[in-house]
Amino acid sequence: MQTARKVEHFLEDPNLSAPLRQIAQKVFDKKRITPEEGQLLFEEGELGFVGALANYIREARHGGRTFFNRNFHVEPTNVCLYTCTFCSYSRLIKKREEGWEYSLQEIMDIIKKYDDEPVTEVHIVGGVLPQYDLQFYSDLFRAIKAHRPGLHVKALTPVEYHYIFKKAKVSYEEGMQQMLDAGLDSMPGGGAEIFHPEIRDQIAGGKCSGEQWLRIHEIWHELGRRSNATMLYGHIERFEHRIDHLEQLRALQDKTGGFQTFIPLKFRNQGNQMSHVPESTVVEDLRNYAISRIYLDNFDHIKAYWPMIGRNVAQLSLSFGVDDIDGTIDDTTKIYSMAGSEEQNPALSTRELVNLIRAVGRNPIERDTLYNVVQDFTDHVFEEDEQFKGYMSLPVVNR
Numbered sequence: 001m002q003t004a005r006k007v008e009h010f011l012e013d014p015n016l017s018a019p020l021r022q023i024a025q026k027v028f029d030k031k032r033i034t035p036e037e038g039q040l041l042f043e044e045g046e047l048g049f050v051g052a053l054a055n056y057i058r059e060a061r062h063g064g065r066t067f068f069n070r071n072f073h074v075e076p077t078n079v080c081l082y083t084c085t086f087c088s089y090s091r092l093i094k095k096r097e098e099g100w101e102y103s104l105q106e107i108m109d110i111i112k113k114y115d116d117e118p119v120t121e122v123h124i125v126g127g128v129l130p131q132y133d134l135q136f137y138s139d140l141f142r143a144i145k146a147h148r149p150g151l152h153v154k155a156l157t158p159v160e161y162h163y164i165f166k167k168a169k170v171s172y173e174e175g176m177q178q179m180l181d182a183g184l185d186s187m188p189g190g191g192a193e194i195f196h197p198e199i200r201d202q203i204a205g206g207k208c209s210g211e212q213w214l215r216i217h218e219i220w221h222e223l224g225r226r227s228n229a230t231m232l233y234g235h236i237e238r239f240e241h242r243i244d245h246l247e248q249l250r251a252l253q254d255k256t257g258g259f260q261t262f263i264p265l266k267f268r269n270q271g272n273q274m275s276h277v278p279e280s281t282v283v284e285d286l287r288n289y290a291i292s293r294i295y296l297d298n299f300d301h302i303k304a305y306w307p308m309i310g311r312n313v314a315q316l317s318l319s320f321g322v323d324d325i326d327g328t329i330d331d332t333t334k335i336y337s338m339a340g341s342e343e344q345n346p347a348l349s350t351r352e353l354v355n356l357i358r359a360v361g362r363n364p365i366e367r368d369t370l371y372n373v374v375q376d377f378t379d380h381v382f383e384e385d386e387q388f389k390g391y392m393s394l395p396v397v398n399r
């Protein structure tokens, strides 16, 4: 296999330092790297080196398979009482009339718009406001399940759960059990930001701590359910904070095995209180995907959220450890377009996404939320009448 030969080459490469060669050897032997080695990769690992190691791991696990999911987002509100400095929602609390605050009926009307679409998942997330409490979300999950039992409800994060359980005076254990009973299927990865308090207190003060975020996921996993994890990177954090974050996720995953995928989220700097902080480069984004793939040896999947990084970088990421792309059909989230993402209208038809994956020589596989294969699109021929929204830009890799 060509990727194995690339790693073998590093084992002998005199231009590499001994510690980097040792990391290559560990990856080749499928051994875990230490936090110190992770730090060294961030400090000294060149893109070609970390990329080859990550691609080796990716291909050993998944070959060319690249997963995607047909989902849609619902954001009950874009107003939030927290004041995370990176977030474009927090400033809206001051001008509340400019935002939206949907009622349960309005949310159901949005969900019903997808009745005839072949979507398998609804991803519900938004700001935190007092009227969206434990009762509201229990009623909402029940209403969705009554309307469309097969639709997977991936909803809210420990940020909301911590807030609504505290308000309702219930423990995390009891609260998560109530959510499960109401119809929650899985938890998305948001709200993780950077766990380390030195950074978290500056960018996301007041909301749940890193410890509380991890604890709520742990309880959810103990109930036999799955969730995702994210890391918001490329702002004021240092490499040591990224390693601390990855280390805590890896340790919890050792304990529960409940995480499905890790989604690095690139900080975007428009429309928030951190607009003076420059954004990371594409090289740094790809290095971050690659090092995450190498470090998180107990995570099955690394996901790129294309509305945030753009379609071309999403294609590139598939050679740097990523095996999963999120955002299809009609990605109605506003959080990234408000924060300055390239993708102001992040909608992509299944055909476009399949072509985007095939254009870089990978195999598109539609999955459900729990990674059961729905359809292999590798050789799928689209019918003339299958929806086609415009054409894609040319691939930027393999040229």
Ligand code: V47
Residues within 6 Å of the ligand: 086, 087, 088, 187, 188, 189, 190, 191, 192, 193, 228, 229, 230, 231, 232, 263, 265, 266, 267, 268, 269, 270, 272, 305, 326, 335, 339
């Ligand atoms: O927690 C907010 C991030 C997250 C900005 O689990 C920003 O499948 C960059 O977690 N620049 C919410 N990021 C989104 C999220 C997510 C997305 C897609 C899939 C899944 C999944 C989860 O968005 C927040 C925060 O970390 N965010 N503002 C910004 N300016």
Ligand code: SF4
Residues within 6 Å of the ligand: 080, 081, 082, 083, 084, 087, 088, 089, 090, 126, 127, 128, 159, 204, 207
């Ligand atoms: Fe609120 Fe989440 Fe934005 Fe923080 S990141 S202000 S908790 S919506």
